Amino acid sequence: MVDDPTDDDFELLASIETELVREFLPGEPAMPGSEMAAMVRSAPANAPLAVVRAGVDGAALVELATRETNQHVAWAWTLGVRPSARRRGIGTALHEAVRDLAARDGRTTLIAITTEGDDGAASFCVRAGGRPDLVEHLNRCVVAELDRAMLQDWIDLAPQAAAGYSLVSFDGPVPDDLLSDIAGVAKAMDDAPKPEVMDDWDHTPATERAEQDAWLAQGYDIWTVAARHDATGELAGYSQLLLNGHRRWLAEQQNTGVLARHRGKRIGQWLKAVNALRLLDERPEITTIETGNAASNAPMLRINHQMGFRLAVAHRAWAFDV
Ligand SMILES: CC(C)(COP(=O)(O)OP(=O)(O)OC[C@H]1O[C@@H](n2cnc3c(N)ncnc32)[C@H](O)[C@@H]1OP(=O)(O)O)[C@@H](O)C(=O)NCCC(=O)NCCS
The missing domain is CATH 3.40.630.30 (Gcn5-related N-acetyltransferase (GNAT))
Known part of the structure; x- marks a missing residue:
């Protein structure tokens, strides 16, 4: 976990996020680092976002909400590895780090998200013990x-x-x-x-x-x-x-x-x-x-x-x- 992420960390995170999004939306304009920084630094006090990094190729953003309900859940809004760095165990290391973070915070369930049709990501989730849940459309x-x-x-x-x-x-x-x-x-x-x-x-x-x-x-x-x-x-x-x-x-x-x-x-x-x-x-x-x-x-x-x-x-x- 990155305790006090810098602007450079946010630039890196935004560049990974942009690569992940372009896998399913080719040509999508880049997400600026300033947006990633604002999202994390100004997250609601009762829904803070933790940044987890695996070198320069993998990153996760994890919400650990402290509202009255759903305190059993940690959400990995992003958990991804640059396409050029896959199948080297980075995703597994990231997933384990995020699970540890969730466990230390007393959570019992982690939710993470894949793109429908990305069979590789689905295999990864099945191997990591995931159960398929809700499908949501980005319209x-x-x-x-x-x-x-x-x-x-x-x-x-x-x-x-x-x-x-x-x-x-x-x-x-x-x-x-x-x-x-x-x-x-x-x-x-x-x-x-x-x-x-x-x-x-x-x-x-x-x-x-x-x-x-x-x-x-x-x-x-x-x-x-x-x-x-x-x-x-x-x-x-x-x-x-x-x-x-x-x-x-x-x-x-x-x-x-x-x-x-x-x-x-x-x-x-x-x-x-x-x-x-x-x-x-x-x-x-x-x-x-x-x-x-x-x-x-x-x-x-x-x-x-x-x-x-x-x-x-x-x-x-x-x-x-x-
Ligand atoms: C899913 C993702 C994080 C995996 O990252 P990764 O670093 O390539 O994963 P690992 O190298 O740790 O793979 C672990 C195992 O998962 C399975 N797996 C991963 N990618 C796979 C693929 N494309 N096809 C089939 N199995 C795959 C394999 O069993 C693999 O072990 P192996 O390489 O020894 O066969 C990456 O593909 C990604 O960023 N996808 C887009 C974002 C996403 O869907 N995130 C999922 C959130 S849970």
Whole structure:
């Protein structure tokens, strides 16, 4: 483990990450070291990221969240070896180091991720005792191909389809007076499929504050659009678009969720349309929106496919006993 990673460590990590991504997305622009540094240095205090390095050819980023739930899990968001350095035992050494780190931290389960169709990585995981778990799709949409008229129709439909709901939107940090509402509506995200080895997350004002403020510190602009149920005052759904300050061509769709009792009123597509139209009008430099959706998440995928999101790559989570 690298205790106090330097800018050089982050440059190296970003260069490994770029090589790994280019295996399935050829021509992908490089991830700058500054983004890797910001991701780690400004990670939420309750979800710190540890850096593990194997020389100059292998690296892992491991999240050891200290939230109330899922303390049994360590996530290796990245665990990879440069293609030119494979089959020399570096991956095994890295995996063992990450498992040791997880064990020392009292974790019982490690989750790591492979690309679907990468049979070598799957063999590696099977050999290391991994069990295949959730498949998640990284979907991307070309902003220039967004259908402005369709998005406007989705917004125009809201007064009938979602009568009795009003829009609430803000940029940047969650205002204090909305924080507990956001923590309430964030529970909708627990209905999205997740790996079998994971429990629901705890969503409190403190966890939401930590996550949202970390995103800002990491260099994202955040656009949040929510729908309030007028009769009860409850936030029924929300959607957040994060504009990447390091790769300025990229927007990341996070957290689109509608609480179960408010579903079926086209609120999800309304909220996404508001942010997408705004992106078209205000941020011409952004060419791509990306989002991660479980392959089994039919309601979210239906909206995303209609908007023009297409599968860029499928990932599989693997669970390892620590
Ligand atoms: C998976 C990965 C980390 C393996 O790294 P590596 O340094 O090549 O792995 P090792 O040399 O330690 O391989 C250990 C064993 O895993 C299996 N294995 C690894 N790569 C394999 C391949 N391409 N085909 C078949 N088996 C493979 C073999 O049994 C191998 O032992 P052997 O070489 O004596 O036959 C690397 O391929 C990688 O970075 N892939 C992309 C990222 C990824 O999928 N990470 C997985 C996270 S768990």
